[in-house]
Every structure is written in C-alpha cells, then in structure tokens.
Amino acid sequence: MSVSEVVQVSVEDLKNIVGEEHAREAKESDAVDGVTPSFVVEPGTVEEASAVMKLAHEKGLRVTPRGSGTKIGWGNPPSEVDLVVSTARLNKILEHAAGDLVARVEAGVKLEDLQKELSGANQMLALDPPEASATVGGIVAANASGPRRLRYGTVRDLLIGITVVLPNGTVAKAGGKVVKNVAGYDLGKLFTGSLGTLGLIVETTWRLHPVAAASRTVVVEVESPAAAGATVQSLMHSTLVPTMIEVNRPGSDGGGTVAVLIEGIGPGVMAQAVSALEITRHHGTPRVLEGREVETFWDDALKSPWDGDGVGLKVNALPAELPNVLELVSDAAGRNGVTSRVTGHAATGVTLVGLSGGDEEGQAATVQELRDIVGSGEGSVVVVQGSPELKRKVDAWGPVGDALTLMRRVKGRFDPGGLMNPGRFVGGI
C-alpha cells in the first residue's frame, strides 16, 4: 500500500489518541532500511499504545515498532511501512524491588538509564549489548547481547515477565515478577528476538544481579587461530568462572588476543587471575593487566568490528569451531576482495565480523561462503548491518531449517493481517 492509499487515516486520527505533540508525518530520517513510512506516533501509556495498534489494525496500516532506533537496520528491508510506533515515551522505571533483585520497566527505558538507577543499589541488569542508547524493548525484540552473556546468559535467561500489545490492540501479559514461575506459556521467550513481527512490547520485568566488587583482566597474546581456539577451550573447561572470554583479531594476519574478565570479590579474582595465567601459558603469552591499561584495553577490545557504513555479521557457531571460523572468515573475505575484522564472545560461539572495502557482490559472496560452511553444520550467519542493496542480494538471516513452516503458523495466529514489520524477519515473515 502506498501513502496515497492510506488516505482513510490522517495524522489527526493519531493525534486524537496521543495528543497534538506526539504524532506527526514521517520524515526521510524515519525510513526503515530505505522504506519511508507515512506517520510516526509516540504513545505515552499502554492504553494509548493499544488504541494506536487498534486503529492501525482497523485501517490495515503496516507497523514498525521503534525504540531508540539503534537496530532499525536489522533484518531484511520491510515490504511496506505505514506507521512507526515509537516507545520513546514509554520510558518509566515502574518498580525496582532491590531486595528481590527484580525490576519492572516500560519498553522505552534506555538500558543506560536503567543501569544508572540500579547501580544505586549496587545491582545491574546483566545485559551489555554494544548500543549504549538501546531501549530494553528494542533489546528484547532484537535479542541483543554482549560479552557478559558468557556468565549471565541472554535476554531469554533474564526476562521474567512481559506485557505486549498485539496487532489488534489486545494488551496481554505473561510471566510475572518472580524469578521462578512456570504458570502458562512463556510468551517472553516467544517475543525475544521476534523483531517486532508479533506485536509491540510495552513492559518488561527482569531478574537483576549484584554488581561485583572487584575485577581482573588477563590478556593472552596468541599467534594463530588454532592457539586462540586452544586458549578458549582451556579456559572453558577449567573451574574458573569468567564474566567474559573475548577473542580479538584485528587483521587477517595470524595474531590476536584472547581476553578474560574475572569478576567477584578481591581475594577471589586475584586467585582466579593467577590460575588463568597458568592455564593459558601453554597456548600463548598471558599477562594480568594493571591500572589504567585495563580500561584502555577493554574500550578498544569491545569496539564493534564494523564502522557506521560497513557490513556487520554475527556468526553463531559451536565454540570449538572457533579456529575454523577465524580461518574461514579471513579466507572468504580475502577471496572476495573484502577486508575483515573479527571480535567475538569466544566461549559462547558468537563471533562478530566486520567487512569493509570491496563491493556488494564481494560482501554478498563472503556471506554466502560463510553460510555454506557454518550454516551447513550447526550454525548460522546473520547480517546485522548492511546496505539495503546488500540485503537484496543476500537474506539477512539465512536459512532457518524445517521449523519455518511452524514459525509462519505462529506469525499467522498473532498477526493474521501481516501488519507487523512485514518482510523483515526470517523466511519473509
């Protein structure tokens, strides 16, 4: 449906729901992967969000939910978007039950703001995706994660309750505000990573963790992908409990680092750091970082391996495949005239690859070659950043196996009109 066909909805209809200030005609900067919507609306309450969704449903408007917009380029370009529903005003921290290590927040709360609030009680939400201004709703919808996932898991391990607005305006919740709860289906997990294709997430409840009192960083210089793999394996199968094990390979020459962050209490982290030195010295050159170099090192090591206009890939493989993944990335990129840079949450099997240089043909061929090998086994290669042109050549998600039919049935039940983010998700969902 083009803009002219949506004449039966005007910006006034939206303003009637959310107030004069909070609905407007869309601008070019509101485009979703090159597709410009007609309107942007910012509901301030769950009731307003429900009314907006109901209107969109009645009028057949295609909806893209948006938080801070940090991952608005994820997935495939949408087939159509009429309305962007922004959660920017759903930004209240509703409850922080410090004694229960639980927080209930609206979807538009930015993670950095939440962390600031929680730090007062020496607590945190143990999620650390790279986009600092991301909202919690966006993090759930994208299933965004960071290096801490090694110890604390991802959204699915920390989200204990959710409230969503379905495409027809129905407000529904699942889970609760206790960590242990098996009553009813776990819709929180169903919505995690669903990229706005099942409904609008409006409220989330989280399990929190205490902030550690002390930390130590051990960095191991390694000379080859094989040495990086051996280092990671030696740490994984030890009794250490690291918060992060990160691999960093700046160029396509053999070298790089494996870095270990250990958190806990003072005497504990030092003992663990000493063990880490002992364990890894057979595979590379380890040392414990001191003073200021800790911050400098992590600032650099945790930087995204892709630039604003580069291509970003998330390679999900088995952790023991790390050396193969590292070799494969530099080989495939080299063959296709593209430069690669690699970081990764090594002990979890997640590798982040930035591609630069070359043309879209070369980038697409690199993705395809990685998929042919990683995807043919147990893994997947997802394009998390790339131009719409690249994503026309290569699907952002890649194959999802024989569960696709069932996924389509799920989509069909939740969004029978196909109004939510059409075309952005797997298999054209």
Add this chain to the structure above:
Amino acid sequence: MSDRERLIERMKSIMGPKGVVSDHEQLRTYECDGLMNFRVRPTLVVLPETAEHVQRAVQVCHDEGIPFVARGSGTGLSGGALPHEQGVLIVLARMREILEVDIPNQRVVVEPGVINLKVTQEVAPEGYYFAPDPSSQLVCSIGGNVAENSGGAHCLKYGFTTNHVTALEVVLPNGEMVNLGSKSPDPPGYDLVGAFVGSEGTLGIATKITLRIVRQPETVQTLLAAFPSPDDAGGAVSDIIAAGTVPAAAEIMDSLAIEAAEAAVHPGYPDADAILIVELDGPAAEVEHQFDEVVRICEENNSTEIRIAEDDAQRALFWKGRKAAFAAVGRISPDYFVQDGVIPRTALPEVLRKIKQMSDQHGLRVANVFHAGDGNLHPLVLYNGNVEGEAERAEELAGEILVLCVELGGSITGEHGVGEEKKHYMPKMFSEDDLNTMQLLRCAFDPHALSNPEKVFPTPRLCGEVRPGPRRIHPVEKAGLAQVF
C-alpha cells in the same frame, strides 16, 4: 471390530505387540502420575522405542481425532501426565539413549526417556554436570523436565530446564516432525524452544533434546543452621543475597517438616523451629570468603547452631532430609497436599504469618519446605482423608495459599506446573486476554487441541481457522462445552 480394537491393531503394527498396553488391569498402572488424587484410565498405552514410532502414533491420533498425552517417568506433581479417558497415553520411558556427548561444546543430546541423573553421571568423569536437579532426579526423565520446565534446589544460581535446553526435535500434534533451536547459540527465527519448554505437553512431544552441561565448581561448601523461627531463617537468606552473594542453594524447613524428615530418613537435624541449608559453590578463594560471611549473617539472625559439612558424606546427609521431605510427611500424616507457590522473597515473613493463621482457621497442620532463595514455597497441607470433609478443607486451604501468593505478586506454580491440578487458578494470575493470547501459540502448534487437552488452561478452547473457508463445527463446541477462539 470396534474403533478401539482397530486402534490397538494399528498401534501394534507400528511398534509391535510389546509396545501396546490395552489390558484394563495393566492400564491401571498408568492412571495417575505423582499427583495421586486424580486418576483416569486411558484407552490404551503405547511404548514407542524410536522417534519414528512416536511420529506414527501421533499421526494415527491426528487422523482419527484422538487425544494423546505424553508421559515420561510419571513423577509430575500437578497431573500433567494424567491420561485422557478417550485418549492414548504415549510413554517415552523406552527411549533412554544418550545419543551424543560433546564436551568441547558443552552439549549432550538425549532421548526423552533418559533419567535426569544419568546425564550428570555420564559427564561427571569429564568434570561436568546437568544443572537442573528436581528432588525426583533419580527417576524423572529429561522429556518430563522439558515439559514441566523443572527446577530444583540449585536453580536459583543455575536456572531451570529452559536455560539448559538449546535444541529439540519435536513431533507436532499433526504428526509433522520439526527441529527447533540449534546446538549453537542464537539461531535465527522465533525462539520456539523457549515457547515449548514448560508447555506441559500441550504443544507436541519432544523426541530428541540437546542439553547444555555445566562445569563442576572447584569447591562446594554447605552449612546447616538452626533458627528459633522460619522468619529468622528467611531474614538470613535476604541478608546473604543483599550482601551480593548468590548461593547455589538456600533451603528452609520448618519444625513440622523437620519432624517428618527425622521420622523418615534420620538426618540428625538439630531440634529447632527452622533450619536453613545454604550451599555455596565456585572458585575456592571466593567461596571461602563468602562462606565466612554467610556464617556471620546466620549468627546475626539469631542462629542457635551452625553445622558445616566436612565432607561429601555429611553434605549428603544435610540434603537427605530436605530431598525426602515431601514423602517423609507421610510419616506424620495419613494424607497431604503439596503446594508450589512463589512469592517475592522479601514477602516471606508475611506469607508465613498468614499461612499460620489460615492453618489455625482451618484446623489443619501445614508443614513448610521452601527454596528460600527464589521464594518458591512448598507448603504441605496435612489431613486425614478418612475424616469426613477434611480432604475438602485441605484442598480449600491449599487453594487459599495459592491465591495469597498471587496477591503478593507471585505465582501459583514455581516448578510443579499447572497441569490438571491448578488450571482453575490460572484466572487468578492471568486475565482473559492473557489466556487468549497464550492460546494463539497453542493454536499454531495444535489447532485441533489433541496434545494433552484440557490441561493448563481453565476453559477448553478450539482454534478458529486462519484462512477463510468452511468451518466444521467441533462436537465439543456443539455440545456447548468449549468456545471457539
């Protein structure tokens, strides 16, 4: 030949005569699970040996519109594996193979009938274990753990079954077989593994399960502390967690539960109104420091005696009484209901006071056993079924405790599941819209409501067709017993 005889023949042709139980007396073995006050004899029982057997059996049920219920070891405590009287009970106990052990990637692939503890035994020599440890872990199956999202004493720190399953092979209620999730992290698409785990057998039958295994900790330290009241013990747990320590386990038993455990397995617990078991695990230097802290906190909360496990044998003795507590209550009462409510941990003193009041009002004793770290209460309501009206009063009291948990912001079930037993309490926790939304997921997996029907949700519902076309009126709808959704 009757319909039932034809069904028996078809099932025998799939899994051989030994794989089908149809004799009425033999069927009695399967008429209930761990919740023995509900009993239903199924039409017949099948015992598949392979995923293909399961798939073909489900296909037959689908073609004939016959309901089916999956059962593992039958240890569930909410009637989740209660048979359907017109249905087939599919028992997965013969599918007991551990298919793959992949230590470098910390994964184990098993068939659904594999016993929980077997997984740990299999990987223990490599320094690993499977974290979810329900008290029934000696006999319960992984397939059942998946259905119920089982927890255990150690899930406060290590999570539930859902946090330890990465992939599933599932036979859908229409007989299709699909692979959900993957061995590697973050597979693209909807997290249908997350949706399936804990769905209590209503979305299909898992025939292959990929588990995450966890490295054994360097050190485990366990203490047992006696307190003058459960309030004091609860206060100690709150203070431990407030100090930034997440214990591997924190379990409280009250005097009645202690009395029962003593009578049954003689763990030699101190004579007290409450005992607290705290277990810490992790790197030695860290655990040592935190353990001293825990001892200090217990003392500050009026602990009258603290015992520290010197070795594995003593640790096992501490746990023996706790793990046997449910069954042990049989020593001090002819009958009892086990409940499974959850509250925010900080509401513990309030909830204990109110349970005491309710217990006095109903004139029935309540023994309390709880996973104090995560607020999961297991009140055991004691009664004598031979006394006229007492069972009803006990059931009423158990229900009131659940409602109290919901009012305090908690849940009607922390790990036992809703099943048959608690489905009528679901509306206390969820609105009509919430339940209808859950039903959308059910309809995507099982539009004809054949897989463990009439469980979990209070009102049976049928799924409308998504696509336009003539709609057949289901007999149940015609009879006014269900509404179309």
